[in-house]
Amino acid sequence: MDDSTTKPFGVVIEMRITTGLIFAGAVSLCAATVAWSQTPAWSQTPAPKGAQNTAPVPARASGPQVACNGNPDALGVARVVQIDTTGGPGFGFEHFKQLDFLRDKEVVLTFDDGPWPGTTPAVLKALADQCTTGIFFSIGKHATYHPEILRNVAAAGHTIGGHTWSHANLNNKKLSTEQRKDEVEKGFSAVKWALEAEPSPFFRFPALQHPPELVTYLGERNIAMFSCDVDSFDFKARKPEQVVDNIFKKLDKVGKGIILMHDFQKRTAEALPEVLRRLKAGGYKVVQMKAKAPVQTLAQYDEELKKDTKLPTVSTRPVNSVVQTISE
Numbered sequence: 347m348d349d350s351t352t353k354p355f356g357v358v359i360e361m362r363i364t365t366g367l368i369f370a371g372a373v374s375l376c377a378a379t380v381a382w383s384q385t386p387a388w389s390q391t392p393a394p395k396g397a398q399n400t401a402p403v404p405a406r407a408s409g410p411q412v413a414c415n416g417n418p419d420a421l422g423v424a425r426v427v428q429i430d431t432t433g434g435p436g437f438g439f440e441h442f443k444q445l446d447f448l449r450d451k452e453v454v455l456t457f458d459d460g461p462w463p464g465t466t467p468a469v470l471k472a473l474a475d476q477c478t479t480g481i482f483f484s485i486g487k488h489a490t491y492h493p494e495i496l497r498n499v500a501a502a503g504h505t506i507g508g509h510t511w512s513h514a515n516l517n518n519k520k521l522s523t524e525q526r527k528d529e530v531e532k533g534f535s536a537v538k539w540a541l542e543a544e545p546s547p548f549f550r551f552p553a554l555q556h557p558p559e560l561v562t563y564l565g566e567r568n569i570a571m572f573s574c575d576v577d578s579f580d581f582k583a584r585k586p587e588q589v590v591d592n593i594f595k596k597l598d599k600v601g602k603g604i605i606l607m608h609d610f611q612k613r614t615a616e617a618l619p620e621v622l623r624r625l626k627a628g629g630y631k632v633v634q635m636k637a638k639a640p641v642q643t644l645a646q647y648d649e650e651l652k653k654d655t656k657l658p659t660v661s662t663r664p665v666n667s668v669v670q671t672i673s674e
């Protein structure tokens with residue numbers, strides 16, 4: 347069922363990658379087609395607080411011929427698209443078929459359920475080794491357990507969205523409408539608490555369960571919803587090879603799309619270097635998705651979170667635990 351058919355949708359604005367800087371496209375409501383270079387344009391510079399999704403990102407590479415970490419064949423980032431989330435656009439053909447912005451052979455990498463020790467840092471390392479990027483849909487509780495890991499995700503320049511507070515299935519009939527909204531809102535507030543900045547208004551429903559009332563609600567909240575085109579089924583995989591096989595069996599058939607993985611899963615962390623290598627070898631290109639504006643969390647949930655979880659205040663956190671270099 348396509349819950350998004352009656353919803354207005356946002357506008358995808360392309361951004362151009364040049365030899366060292368990513369420039370926001372003209373502030374316009376029409377998508378502008380521009381050329382892009384194949385230069386991996388990437389940065390580990392922490393983004394300015396509260397502006398990580400809109401500020402130009404200084405790239406580490408200084409010219410078109412500069413390799414990524416000495417690797418001239420790195421996957422890199424082919425282009426960056428900026429999403430106007432007004433009205434709650436939906437992405438991923440498994441549930442949302444209105445917005446087909448990816449060109450042939452283009453993929454968006456997405457990672458759910460983190461941040462988590464061991465696996466999330468391994469995923470970050472694999473992405474950094476290829477100078478490429480993804481969207482991380484964080485569980486609110488996990489963000490409060492491991493804020494420093496989530497901050498490393500942000501510092502590496504990746505896009506961060508929400509995936510509920512406790513990974514509740516929002517189609518569960520035992521939950522009231524209010525409880526479902528709580529899951530969404532408290533999840534975003536927890537990610538904001540961990541980042542000390544608003545995350546992107548990007549959301550993925552746990553288990554891809556899309557109750558229509560919540561689809562409507564997210565639309566009213568101007569939050570984009572992400573299903574997928576290619577499910578890695580990594581949570582079922584016993585070996586990393588199965589993750590790779592699952593992805594390419596589907597991807598080679600459909601030719602492009604949003605790939606669903608989990609930075610929470612050990613098999614994914616193990617498989618990702620090979621997934622990225624195969625993407626490059628297969629001629630696939632990674633597209634980075636950024637939000638035009640950050641999510642506006644609701645004050646009552648920000649406050650409730652502070653009271654409920656007895657989280658440490660920001661000032662009690664050791665500075666050197668907040669940002670770490672994951673690769674040089």
Ligand SMILES: [Zn+2]
Pocket residue numbers: 458459509513552553
């Ligand atoms: Zn999940």
